[in-house]
Amino acid sequence: MKVFKFGGASVKDAESVKNVAEVIKMFCDEELVIVVSAMGKTTNHLEELVQLYVDKQDWKIKLDWIKNFHLDISHGLFDEKHEIYERIESIFDGIAEYLEGAEGKRYAEIYSEMVSQGELLSTRIIRHYLNENVKKTTWLDAREYIKTDFNFTDSRVDWEITKRNISSKIPSFTKDGLVISQGFIGSNSEGKTTTLGREGSDFSAAIFATGLQAESVTVWKDVPGVMTADPRKMPEAMVIPELKYTDAAEMTYYGASIIHPRTIKPLAQNKIKLYVRPFTAPENIGTVIGKGHAEKHPASFIVKTKQVFIEFGVTDFTFINEKKLSLLFNALDQLNIKINLMQNSAVSFAICIDKKFDKVEKLIERLKGDFEIEMRENLELLTVIGYDDLALSQIYHRSDVILEQKTKKVYHLLYVPEKIHKELSAQKKN
Incomplete structure (x- = not known):
């Protein structure tokens, strides 16, 4: 089957x-x-x-x-x-x-x-x-x-x-x-x-x-397989022949649109292989995702558009403690909102989320009595998985960076898209 x-x-x-x-x-x-x-x-x-x-x-x-x-x-x-x-x-x-x-x-x-x-x-x-x-x-x-x-x-x-x-x-x-x-x-x-x-x-x-x-799921796409980047934005993007479930899940979590984020978990739990193949060249095997021992693949570049950055600040000169975090995470859970990026300081907690339906407005309405809230919309989030110096050197300069974050394996850059940055600059001049 x-x-x-x-x-x-x-x-x-x-x-x-x-x-x-x-x-x-x-x-x-x-x-x-x-x-x-x-x-x-x-x-x-x-x-x-x-x-x-x-x-x-x-x-x-x-x-x-x-x-x-x-x-x-x-x-x-x-x-x-x-x-x-x-x-x-x-x-x-x-x-x-x-x-x-x-x-x-x-x-x-x-x-x-x-x-x-x-x-x-x-x-x-x-x-x-x-x-x-x-x-x-x-x-x-x-x-x-x-x-x-x-x-x-x-x-x-x-x-x-x-x-x-x-x-x-x-x-x-x-x-x-x-x-x-x-x-x-x-x-x-x-x-x-x-x-x-x-x-x-x-x-x-x-x-x-x-x-x-x-036995397997095959997703037929208009690209030759899972790629290291969107080929429309990075022509040098390459096909990744084989991925482990965990690597594919990580890519989808950070916004790779090639596979829906919830697809991997049930397949991995049931050891069902996932193929991503081109419908324009069905004889090509594309990418296979499974439990195998895939070699380390090149750095992957993922861009998510329509991002919202929300910063929740304390109102009573205290700190962002467990009680305040509980308020935040309960609201996010009840509204079924996924965090794409987060960062906290002693007096504030910031998140980056998708602009989706009316969920942003509902979140702010629910928490405005407990926090000072600032928000920026129309942002983009670049994620580089498995980055190295060569991968980071391929990222062009962004004029208006909101947040930069690095872990051992993942690099994030939240920024104002160039087009919107230019529009804002023109408005300030006028």
Whole structure:
């Protein structure tokens, strides 16, 4: 049993879908579960749709654009009388009906229900294409298998129920052909749609693989494997042929976007190998992540954008003690906020976190009575794992550094991006 995951870039248009089918043909004699993301940038457009709805603006134009995008892809795959068009119309009628009756619902609930439609659409379209051009394919709704808590936009998996659902039902389908399902989505005990966090389809693949005790997971990407840096920013970036689970987990923790951060843990615990391979050259092995004895790999450069730096200062001329730290960490835990970088002094505690939904505002509102709070937004965080003098010499000068931090293995630099630095400098001159 193997699990394949295809992301949005691999199914962005009709030709891409045809390429995915060709990749699957190479392995279709095996038992396969295929996890697919939304097509292209559909999730971004669905997020914009939700924001237009929340802002009480005309959201129907955006909805029509998304529908036409999927219809255009379908026209490149099927004839004009194919049943998929009726299915697409039905899904979009359902979206419109939901939004027209969603007043009073929580933003997070509306968001999860809407953005999940991208995966439901893509898998419907691709399932029909695989059925007719590769092999019989069974479509499964991931929400019936992956069960989560009530944190709609970054939900936590109920592993006991989820593994039971997957192990008891899916193996019989794989013996009868291919199985296709969605990444990124699940549901809570009330049956309401939840999401696993942006780019969470990798994690979905790991969840299915864990429940099935699969041999491996393969994440098909538009890059040749896990690389030492984003090749769009560092052309000299190299493929890392082999990584240990711990090294891969560390890279994802610090923001490497090649794999979703929660993907590694369940695979490592169950000794399931993870392959990162290029869908444009499927014969290439890419990167394998496992328990093996990978040699020390070159320094890895990771940049996280949309960072927020928050400094919590004492208000009573005392110190940052265990009681104050407890207040901070309890608030972070309750809001499900991950710290990317932290530093403390005697009288202050500073953190760097992602700008995500309204969590920053909620954190500040919760703690403003206990601390003096200062905040800076629109920052970038550079992390270099396994750095040496040569690696650090490749980092160009930053004009406005907020924080620099080194450990034995990891180097961090939090700074104002050059574009924003120039804008601020111009404002000061004026």
